[in-house]
Amino acid sequence: MSRVLIINNLNERGQSINALHFRWSAPSDIALDELICFTESIKSYYKNPLHKNSKDVFSLASYHAVSGISADDLASIKAFESMSGEKYDGSSVNASCGLISFDKDVIKRFLINREAKIDIIWSFDKNGNPDLSNTKIDISELFDNVSFHMIRCLEELSDDEISNLLQNEKHIKLRDLSIEEIAEYQKTLPEYWYNGYNITRKIGE
Numbered sequence: 002m003s004r005v006l007i008i009n010n011l012n013e014r015g016q017s018i019n020a021l022h023f024r025w026s027a028p029s030d031i032a033l034d035e036l037i038c039f040t041e042s043i044k045s046y047y048k049n050p051l052h053k054n055s056k057d058v059f060s061l062a063s064y065h066a067v068s069g070i071s072a073d074d075l076a077s078i079k080a081f082e083s084m085s086g087e088k089y090d091g092s093s094v095n096a097s098c099g100l101i102s103f104d105k106d107v108i109k110r111f112l113i114n115r116e117a118k119i120d121i122i123w124s125f126d127k128n129g130n131p132d133l134s135n136t137k138i139d140i141s142e143l144f145d146n147v148s149f150h151m152i153r154c155l156e157e158l159s160d161d162e163i164s165n166l167l168q169n170e171k172h173i174k175l176r177d178l179s180i181e182e183i184a185e186y187q188k189t190l191p192e193y194w195y196n197g198y199n200i201t202r203k204i205g206e
Contacts, residue, residue, distance in 0.1 A: 006032055007115040008039060009108070010063060011122045018123070019063050020108040022071075024096040032143050033187055035099075036119055040133070040180055042066035047130055057084040059123070059131065060103060067099030076104035117142045133180050140183070141175040 008021040023035055046062035061084055064070075069091050070077045078089045080103040094100065102108050112118065119142070124135035152163045174182070 005114060005116045006035060007111050007118045008036065009112065009118055009120050010059075011120060013122065013124055015122070017105065017108050019060055019101055019103050020111050021063070021067055022096065022100040022102070022111050032117065032119070033140070033183060036121075036138070036140075036183060037180075037187070039063075039066050040121075043131060044133070051085075056129075058129065059125075060084060064101050067101050068096075069094040069100065070102065071096075071100050071107075074100075074102050074104060074107050077102045077107060080104070115142075119143065136180065137176075138178045138180070138183060139176045140178065143175075 004024070006023040008023070010018045010020065012018055021035075021039065043059075043062050043066060046065055047058070050058050051061065051065070060080075064081060070081060070089065071094070072091055078091075081087075082089050102111060120139040122137045122139070124132040124137075126132045149163055149167065152158065152166065153160075156163070158166070178186075
């Protein structure tokens with residue numbers, strides 16, 4: 002079964018810059034992998050931007066992190082051509098590898114049809130470059146409540162150990178995370194939070 006994840010890129014005023022749509026079958030192991038790959042792609046693009054003089058470098062960097070734009074998203078195709086000065090080529094578009102939209106109506110449609118969403122509230126320095134140290138991430142939609150019974154089925158723990166785990170999870174931070182904290186979560190979250198290629202407390206079982 003395919004599953005839909007949206008990475009919503011926002012500015013510091015909470016306005017969408019663009020949104021990425023991933024429909025898994027799926028190329029990534031877990032939802033956080035898509036996030037890490039995306040932020041790494043943004044950093045890489047800024048080291049050697051293909052369109053150095055564009056005022057829309059972040060949008061172009063985001064575009065190059067996915068497979069392209071849906072053929073019916075004409076407003077985003079027009080926006081890309083305006084930003085890049087290139088004719089859009091959609092021959093390599095693959096929803097499993099990510100789509101991007103710059104159009105507010107399509108972004109709304111993405112968000113309505115999502116199964117989960119990651120918000121990235123980007124901070125930019127005075128030169129317009131991403132300031133990753135002050136960029137904040139909200140992954141709260143990736144998680145649902147894990148039941149006592151579920152943990153018992155997946156982990157060899159006593160009832161007391163399970164109760165302590167569930168109590169401690171109430172204090173796990175899911176909003177206003179940094180990139181570094183996301184990477185640390187990938188290393189430290191317990192096994193029962195995972196289910197094949199997704200986080201278990203997340204986009205369905």
